[in-house]
Amino acid sequence: MTSKNIVLASIGALLLSSCSSTQKIDALRPDPDNATPLMYETAPSFIDLPVKIKLKDIENQTNKYLTGLIYEDKNIEDDDLQMQVWKQGPIALSNENGRIKTVLPLKVNVKYRIGTKSLGVDLTSVREFNLNGRVTLLSNVGLTNWKLATKTELKSIDWSESPTTTVMGKQVPITYVVNPAIKLYGYKMEKAIDDAIEKSMDFKPQVLDALEKLSAPIQMSEAYESWLRTVPTEIYSTEAKLQKDVIELEMGLKCTMETFVGKKPEAKFDRNKIVLKPVSKMPDHFTANIAAVSTYADASRIMSQNFAGQEYGDGSKKVKVNKVNIWHKSGKMIIALDMTGSLNGTIYLAGFPQYNSKTQEIYFDQLDYVLDTKSKLMRTANWLMNGYILKKMQESCRYSIKPNLEEGRKNMMPYLSNYSPMPGVFVNGSVGDINFGKIQLTNQAIIAFVTVNGKLDVKIDGLK
Helix, strand or coil, X not given: CCHHHHHHHHHXXXXXXXXXXXXXEECCCXXXXXXXXXXXXXXXXXXXXXXXXXXXXXXXXXXXXXXXXXXXXXXXXXXXXXXXXXXXXXXXEEEECCEEEEEEEEEEEEEEEECCEECCEECCEEEEEEEEEEEEEEEEXXXXXXXXXXXXXXXXXXXXXXXXXXXXXXXXXXXXXXXXXXXXCHHHHHHHHHHHHXXXXXXXXXXXXXXXXXXXXXEEECCCCEEEXXXXXXXXXXXXXXXXXXXXXXXXXXXEEEEEECCCCCXXXXXXXXXXXXXXXXXXXXXXXXXXXXXXXXXXXXXXXXXXXCEEEECCEEEEEEEEEEEEECCEEEEEEEEEECEEEEEEEEXXXXXXXXXXXXXXXXXXXXXXXXXXXXXXXXXXXXXXXXXXXXXXXXXXXXXXXXXXXXXXXXXXXXXXXXXXXXXXXXXXXXXXXXXXXXXXXXXXXXXXXXXXXXXXXXXX
């Protein structure tokens, strides 16, 4: 054999040796189950919202709504009186034995007709007076159809002066004439007070606006592309009570809470369907049941990152996992690993999804090669059957929701530390332990259910 032939033979041997070190596998792909749609049962969450409203805020708001002319009687023919009543200055509210005491400064213009008509001769005359004084009213407090409601009664009238007029030759204080008329038509002032408080303390627009903001999905983690979506369904409220200079009531929110991994989900909120329901008592804490939704596509992408830069094998026989795909079949998760190296192709593993409460990870228990993959590996790459290699692969076949939960807790804290969604409204609270519930599989996602406990407090102080 010539030297030239020897060189060619050597090169050929090297090429054959090189080609034989890389093997291909063509295992059968287990088809996913498509019978179960992306539907799951979310347990409702109950969020307690103790609300405290400063009486001073109600006073300020009521003064905005109650202005100018309060009552007017233009008919002098029925009782010889014509009267106009104006609000003269700011009203003052205080607590009197659990009822709201309202002191209303007022100015009254009175036209009083005296005299008689006899035998076709008119002997009457009209005299005009301007009086300054104040009325005191007492109100019971309640909550009706989203509004702070009061039932007000006129208790007393005090005048800063008491001018007189001559009636049948005698001097009579005009207030003795005016007071019965004011008391007779006092219900109009009572209604004016109630209407002003109702308008100024109508919670519905603010509550619905706040719920709409709450319903907008919040990004909990940019790195893990996780989102929290809250869907309010019902609002509860106890009766309002006046305690010292504060009106206290308990409100509660019933909602569903979900976390999504991947693209931002759409908001789900219909303000026309929210109903306020009266209750006698609310719990002093909130319980949030959260569904953590990881679509198979997004979980596959994150698990692919777990395999990045790692090699699996023994000696010169090694592989890299370039891509991971997972799906559901017959109650198990199928994990497809696309490999290059000493073996090219895709192998398939199967296991049961579990949750590790200590590490807060979703992992796959009893992970093993599916039947066809196992038989193909025994013929082409039995070194991959090594239990140690399978165990190392299993370590990367996991998806941690701990960063999502911790990031979610961290992102919730600004909303629980003197958070002010609108001027004069402050929210404080705390988040307790996060407890795992269960895992549910669909044909598109792994859903982990967790429960979060905590406390909230809403204070209204300095409402604009």
